[in-house]
Amino acid sequence: MFGISLRKTRLTFIIGVILIVNIFCLLSISLQNVMTWRYSSSQLYLTAMSRDESIFNTTLNPAVQLKLQNMKNDLNDSKFTNGDMFPAHRIGGYIMIDPDLCRRSDVLDIIVVVHTAPANLARRQRIRDTFGNEANFLPFHVRVAFLLGRTENRTLERMLWFEHATYNDTVMGDFLDDYHNLSLKGVMGYRWASQYCVNSKFVLKIDDDVIINMYKLLYSFYSHMSGKRKSIFCNLWYKNTMPILRTGKWKVEPHVFSKHKTYPYDYCSGFVVIMTTDLMGPMYQAAMTTPFFWIDDVYLFGMLPNVVGGVTYYNYALDKNMTLKENLATECTKTQGPRCPIFASIVNDKNYTSLWNTIKEIYASSSWHVDNKLVT
Numbered sequence: 001m002f003g004i005s006l007r008k009t010r011l012t013f014i015i016g017v018i019l020i021v022n023i024f025c026l027l028s029i030s031l032q033n034v035m036t037w038r039y040s041s042s043q044l045y046l047t048a049m050s051r052d053e054s055i056f057n058t059t060l061n062p063a064v065q066l067k068l069q070n071m072k073n074d075l076n077d078s079k080f081t082n083g084d085m086f087p088a089h090r091i092g093g094y095i096m097i098d099p100d101l102c103r104r105s106d107v108l109d110i111i112v113v114v115h116t117a118p119a120n121l122a123r124r125q126r127i128r129d130t131f132g133n134e135a136n137f138l139p140f141h142v143r144v145a146f147l148l149g150r151t152e153n154r155t156l157e158r159m160l161w162f163e164h165a166t167y168n169d170t171v172m173g174d175f176l177d178d179y180h181n182l183s184l185k186g187v188m189g190y191r192w193a194s195q196y197c198v199n200s201k202f203v204l205k206i207d208d209d210v211i212i213n214m215y216k217l218l219y220s221f222y223s224h225m226s227g228k229r230k231s232i233f234c235n236l237w238y239k240n241t242m243p244i245l246r247t248g249k250w251k252v253e254p255h256v257f258s259k260h261k262t263y264p265y266d267y268c269s270g271f272v273v274i275m276t277t278d279l280m281g282p283m284y285q286a287a288m289t290t291p292f293f294w295i296d297d298v299y300l301f302g303m304l305p306n307v308v309g310g311v312t313y314y315n316y317a318l319d320k321n322m323t324l325k326e327n328l329a330t331e332c333t334k335t336q337g338p339r340c341p342i343f344a345s346i347v348n349d350k351n352y353t354s355l356w357n358t359i360k361e362i363y364a365s366s367s368w369h370v371d372n373k374l375v376t
C-alpha cells in the first residue's frame with residue numbers, strides 16, 4: 001500500500017517534471033520566436049537605413065568627399081560633424097502632415113513652402129486668403145504648405161492642432177521651433193516635398209512675412225523658369241563676397257569659418273527662393289552627409305546645392321525682381337502695373353492688405369484676366 005503510493009507519487013513527480021520541462025521549452029521557443037521577430041524587424045529597419053546610406057555612398061565620388069571634408073574643416077564644430085547630428089537625422093518624424101495635400105491635383109505648378117513660426121496664425125491665414133488661394137489663379141495650380149517645429153506652449157499647440165484639422169496645410173516636424181533650427185526646418189521641407197509633392201513643377205520657399213505677386217510670377221516669370229532642371233531662382237549672393245558676421249543676432253562663433261571673412265559658397269537670400277522639384281530628393285540626401293550650419297540661407301541654398309553639384313542659379317536680383325523694401329514694391333506696382341518686374345516683397349503686417357488689393361485690382365480686372373495675357 002505504502003510502496004504503491006510512493007511509486008504513484010514518484011510517477012506523478014516525474015510526469016510533473018516532464019511537463020514543467022516541456023512547458024519551459026515551449027515557452028522559451030516562443031520567446032525566442034518573439035525575440036527573433038523583433039530582431040529581424042529591427043534588422044529590416046537597419047537594412048532600410050543602410051540602403052539609404054549606400055545609395056548615397058555610391059554617389060559620394062572623391063570630389064564630393066573632398067567638398068565635405070573642406071566643409072567640416074571650415075565649420076570646425078565637432079558637435080555637428082558626427083553623422084548622427086547631420087540635419088537629415090535630426091528632424092525626426094512628422095507630428096502633423098496631410099499626405100494628400102499635393103496629390104489632390106494631378107499636376108501642380110507651384111507648391112509654396114512657408115517657413116512660419118507657430119505663433120504666426122494671422123500671417124498664415126492672410127496667405128491662405130490671398131496668393132495661397134488657388135481659385136485666384138486657375139488654370140494654374142498653386143498650393144501652400146506651412147512648415148513648423150514643435151512648440152512647448154500647450155495653449156498654442158492646441159490651437160495648431162485645430163488649425164491643422166481645419167486647413168490640412170501645416171507640416172510639423174519633431175524639433176523645437178527656433179531660429180537656430182531653421183536649417184532643420186528647411187531640410188524637413190526638402191524631405192517633405194520629395195516624398196509628397198513631386199507632382200509639383202516648382203517649389204517656392206518663402207518666409208511668412210513675404211507677399212508674392214502670384215499673378216506676376218505665373219504670367220511672366222513662369223515661362224522663363226519652365227523646362228529647366230536642377231535650377232534655383234533667387235537673389236544670388238556670389239561666393240567670397242558676403243561677409244561672415246561676427247556680432248549681432250546672426251553672429252557666427254569665431255572658431256567657425258575662422259579662416260574666412262566671406263562665405264565660400266554661392267547662396268541665396270532665403271526669403272524667396274524658387275527651386276525645380278527635381279532638386280528636392282538630392283538636397284535631402286545631401287543633408288545626410290553635410291554637417292549642420294545654423295544659418296539657413298547658407299546651409300539650404302549654398303552648402304547643400306554645392307554638395308549636390310550641377311545646380312544652376314538664376315539671379316532674380318534684389319530690388320529688380322524681388323525686394324526687402326515694401327515701398328519700392330508698392331511704388332513699382334502702382335506706377336508700372338503689370339510691367340513692374342518685382343514679384344515678391346517683405347511687407348509690414350499693417351500694409352499687407354493694401355498692397356494685395358493694389359495687386360489684385362491690376363490683375364483681376366477684366367482686361368487682365370488670364371485668357372488675354374501672358375506678357376513679359
Ligand SMILES: *[C@@H]1O[C@H](CO)[C@@H](O)[C@H](O)[C@H]1NC(C)=O
Nearest residue numbers: 050051053054055057058060
Ligand atoms: C558609406 O561610407 C562610410 C564613410 O565613407 C563608410 O563608413 C560606410 O561603411 C559606407 N556604407 C556603405 C553601406 O557602404
Ligand SMILES: *[C@@H]1O[C@H](CO)[C@@H](O)[C@H](O)[C@H]1NC(C)=O
Nearest residue numbers: 118119153154155156157159
Ligand atoms: C502661448 O501661446 C498663446 C497663443 O499664442 C499666447 O497667448 C500665450 O501668451 C503663450 N504663452 C506663453 C507662456 O508664451
Ligand SMILES: *[C@@H]1O[C@H](CO)[C@@H](O)[C@H](O)[C@H]1NC(C)=O
Nearest residue numbers: 098099100164165166167168
Ligand atoms: C484633412 O485630411 C484628412 C485626412 O486626409 C481628412 O479626413 C479631412 O477631411 C481633411 N480635412 C479638411 C478640412 O480638408
Ligand SMILES: *[C@@H]1O[C@H](CO)[C@@H](O)[C@H](O)[C@H]1NC(C)=O
Nearest residue numbers: 174175176177178179180181
Ligand atoms: C533644435 O531642436 C533640437 C531638437 O528638438 C533641440 O534639442 C534644440 O534645443 C533646438 N535648438 C534650439 C536652439 O532650440
Ligand SMILES: *[C@@H]1O[C@H](CO)[C@@H](O)[C@H](O)[C@H]1NC(C)=O
Nearest residue numbers: 076077254255256257258259
Ligand atoms: C577649432 O575650434 C577650436 C575650439 O573649438 C579652436 O581652439 C581652434 O583654434 C579652431 N581651429 C581653427 C582652425 O579655427
Ligand SMILES: *[C@@H]1O[C@H](CO)[C@@H](O)[C@H](O)[C@H]1NC(C)=O
Nearest residue numbers: 220221224316317320321341
Ligand atoms: C528681373 O528684373 C529685370 C530688371 O528690372 C528685368 O529686366 C528682368 O526681365 C526681370 N526678370 C524676369 C525673369 O522677368
Ligand SMILES: *[C@@H]1O[C@H](CO)[C@@H](O)[C@H](O)[C@H]1NC(C)=O
Nearest residue numbers: 326327330331348350351354
Ligand atoms: C507701411 O507701413 C509703414 C509703417 O506702418 C509706413 O510708414 C509706410 O509708409 C507704409 N508703406 C506703404 C507703402 O504703405
